[in-house]
Amino acid sequence: MRSVAVLGGEDFNLGFRLAGVDTTYTDSSEFEQILDEGRHGILVVEGDMYQNLPExxxxxxDSSAEPVVVPLSEEAESERLDRKIKQAIGADITE
Structure with a gap:
């Protein structure tokens, strides 16, 4: 089973570590390497960090099936998050 990883600032990552996610990254330059490694099934990325990545x-x-990349911020669009969750688990949990 693939793991969940988190890419964000220390404060962002802390909440995930407290919830049991043990793989966290703080340097956005690691993003492409994380995608290439294929160790993680889901990669949660802090919204501001995601927006600052090259297009x-x-x-x-956005087109990655694995890992499923979930940008997360206070202004995250619920529809986008729903779509990503459906992509990750293969079921629509909102219906």
Missing amino acids: RLRERA
Whole structure:
């Protein structure tokens, strides 16, 4: 089973570590390597960090089946999150 990883600032990552996610990254330069490694099934990325990635990497992340990349911020669009969850688990949990 693939794991969940988190990419964000220390404060963002802390909540996930407290919830049991043990793989966290703080350097956005690791993003492409994380995609290439294939160790993680889901990659949660802090919204601001995601927006600052080069467009080619955001496009790659949006089309990635594995890992499923979930940008997460306070202003995250619920529809986008629903779509990503459906992509990750293969079922629509909102219906």
